[in-house]
Amino acid sequence: MINPLSTPIKKLKISKSTKLFIFLSLSIALIDVLFVTTNYYYTRDTLEQTLQDESQKDFAIYQTVLDSINNDLFMHATLFAADTRIQELFLEGKKALELEGGNSGGKKTAFIRTKLYNLVAESWKVATKKFDVRHLHFHLGPGSLSFLRVHQPDKFGDRLDDLRFLIVDTNVQQSPNSGFETGRVSSGLRSAVPVFAWDKDLNKKVYVGVLEVGTSYKKLLEIIKRNINIKTSVLLNKQHIKNTVWEEFITGKYNNNTVKGCDCVLEASSDPNQKAFLEHIAQNIDINYQLLQADGQVKIILYNKHFFAITFHPFRDYLGIKTPSRKNIGSIFISRNINEFMLLYKKKQLFNILYGIIAYFVIEFLLVLTFLNVTKHLTSQVKIQTKELSEQKNRIELDKLKYKNLADAINNNYFFYTRDTQNNFTFISSSIKQVLGFSQEDFLNNTTQLLPDNTLSTLSLKAAHQTNTENTKNSFKIEAYNTAGRRQYLLVTETPKYDNNNQLIEFEGLAQDISITRDETLLLRLRCHILQFILDKHSVSEILNELVSGIEEIIKDIHCAIMLVDKQTNTLSIAAAPSLSSEFSNTLNKIPLDPDKDLKNISENTACLIAVKTLKRKIIPDLQQFSAGKSSSELLEQTAYKASCSEPVLSSKAKVLATIDFYYRQTGKPSESDLIIISTASDIVAMILE
Structure with missing residues (x-):
């Protein structure tokens, strides 16, 4: 019997061709893994950079709104301080205090303190109700001695020298200051102005003290929430609150706003559920470290099955801005829902892995075919190589088709295109339909009609200045017409492509619709500009005309008018309409407000009258159909107005003060951005008129 253990084992012989095949397979697998890994990290880094850029834009908008609020506070403080009655009583109070021993x-x-309170109480209530002013405080120098807290009249006589540095500096410099500070009662944005009064005894104007107006961050965060889809909160260090606020007010306000797992309190937030969100964050990351660093770097958090990009920005009070070495007193916390970003990111990563796997098996299959036929004669080998080249070309075309199909799936704000150096568009992705409303065929056949002359000039200039040594992406802004005939604003990024002779042959571009972002930015600037006009004490007529001109600069396809309700003549009169023709203005001016007139019989260009009577926005998408009068139709043909929109301007008591009217040169309804602008303009006009 043969013992199997004693039988020698033959060594497995591996041919050189097999070894070569294994070596090549492993090499291909390694290269494929490296390619997929590199693409993975590139896509991830692109996502992070995009989120970081969006975060910086959000914080920049926060800074703009903050400047606007500070301007509002300075305006209110200046108005209070300019009242001679307040100046005289404040001076009397200062002298009485000096005679009676201070404090x-x-x-x-x-x-005198009671008289001063009674004098400003009514104005204080109006400012609190209409403009969200929360603090009105009179301080005496040197340093800061509380004379009267209008918002807390039973608290006075305490010294704030080591706490209210903004007041101390204003007393020393006798010039306005503003910033964030925490007082004995609460925290807030504050604006302090010096108060001077005529001293009858000395027969000259003397310095009295400081008048301070303040508000909470609630108003600022609400403005941001109305304009941008982000959630913003203000976090303050617990120790900072403990060192400044009286214990009774800490118990009443801040204890309920303490965030578990964080040495901070929630001072203000644009979302009532933000506290729970922050406590969830504290369970996943070191929130105290983020609060301390506040470096503005984006972190991604999963909460309630939604992805959020969160950032902590440094929060500096008045003394912190003045003294860079001082630590932050808290943080500005901004969060944005990024579910759409993450879905697109995961889809790209999935395609990246699938392409890698498919490419590997395809190459392996070709490699096997090559080794099986390597022993065949040269003719067969040439045929195989020819076949491989053909298959590679087909794969390239297939990959290009897949790439274009993937590009077409990007959200409604983007589309891809390819153009040559003569501005002839050779490819446009189907998402052009979602952005501008045109089909691919319509856009490609009518490019020169759908792009304004300035856009065509810009594209030609970019092509003319592109050299064969440059292969970098270029980003610039252009305009294009949509199906409604109105302009849309695009941010395009182009990459030049060269042939084998290093000659420029075409550009591949990505276009993003930035119309809404542009309008929001310009609207914020216009609001600040109008507030500055008010501070500069321009007349109401000048301010309204400046507002109308600013609106027409934002929406270049309209003419705007502001109509005032004249109670004496019971008519609607034009207050500002710099772009309307005189004939059309005469038709609109002095429209009678007949209370007995049936709205169904109103026919000629009276959207503003309908808005006044219904207290609601009136949109007329086709003025020719709406207008029943022959004279009105002829006038509309002369002025080329096709549609209109009228927004009533209401007082705080819901009384109509005026209307804002947009006149369009094309039929159709206003865009979403137009409605936001006309609504915001209505609020501004109401503030001006009241």
């Missing part, structure tokens, strides 16, 4: 003073000081 809280005596009976005479208390009497």
Whole structure:
């Protein structure tokens, strides 16, 4: 019997061709893994950079709104301080306090303090109700001695020298200052102005003290929430609150806003559920470290099955801005829902892996075929190589088709295109339909009609200045017409492509619709500009005309008018309409407000009258059909107005003060961005008129 253990084992012989095949297979697998890995990290880095850029834009908008709020506060403080009655009583109170020993003073000081409170109480209530002003405080120098807290009249006589540095500096410099500070009662944005009064005893104007107006961050965060789809919160360090606020007010306000897992309190937020969100974040990352660093770097958090990009930005009070070495007192926390970004990111990563696997098996299959036929004669080998080249070309075309199909799936704000150096578009992705409303065929056949002359000039200039040594992407802004005949604003990024002779042959581009972002940015600037006009004490007529001109600069396809309700003549009169023709203005001016007139019988160009009577926005998408009068139709043909939109301007008591009217040169309804602008303009006009 043969013992199997004693039988020698033959060594497995591997041919050189097999070894070569294994070596090549492993090499291909390694290269494929490296390619997929590199593409993976590139896509991830692109996502992170995009989120970081969006975060910086959000914070820049926050800074713009903050400047606007500070301007509002300065305006209110200046108006209070300019009242001579307030100046005289404040001076009397200062003298009485000096005679009665300082600090809280005596009976005479208390009497004057009460008179001063009664004088400003009514104006204070109006400012609180209409403009969200939260603090009105009178301080005496040197340093900061509280004379009267209008918002807390039973608290006075305490010294704030080591706490209210903004007030101390204003007393020293006798010039306005503004910033964020935490007081004994609460925190907020504050604007302080010096108060001077005429001293009858000295027969000259003397310095009295400081008048301070403040508000909470609630108003600022609400403005941001109305304009941008982000959630913003203000976090303050617990120790900062403990060192400044009286214990009774800490118990009443801040204890309920403490965030579990964080040495901070929630000072203000644009979302009532933000506290729970922050506590969830504290369970996943070191939120105290983020609060301390506040470096503005984006972090991605999953919460309630939604992805959010979060950032902590440094929050500096007045002394912190003045003294860079001082630590942050808290952080500005901004979060944005990025589910759409993450879905697109995951889809790209999935395609990346699938392409890698498919490419590997295809190459392996070709490699096997090559080794099986390597022993055949040269003719067969040539045929095989020819076949491989053909298959490679087909794969390239297939990959290009897949790439274009993938590009077509990108959201409604983007489309891809290819153009040659003569501005002839050779490819446009189907998402052009979602962006501009045109089909691919319509756009390619009518490019010169759908792109304004300035856009065509820009594209030609870019092609003319492109050299064969440059292969970098270029980003610039252009305009294009949509199916409604209105302009849309695009941010394009182009990459030049060269042939084998290093000659420029075409550009591949990505276009993003930035119309809404552009309008929001310009609207914020216009609001700040109008507030500055108010501070500069321009007339109401000048301010309204400046507002109308600013709106027409944002929406270049309209003419705008502001109609005022004249109660004496019971008519609607034009207050500002710099672009309307005189004939059309005469038709609109002095429209009677007949209370007995049936709205069904109103026919000629009276969208503004309908808005006044219904207290609602009136949109007329086709003025020719709406207008029943022959004279009105002829006038519309002369002025080329096709549609209109009228927005009533209401007072705080829901009374009509005026209307804002947009006149369009094309039929159709206003865009979403137009409605936001006319609504915001209505609020601004209401503020001006009231």
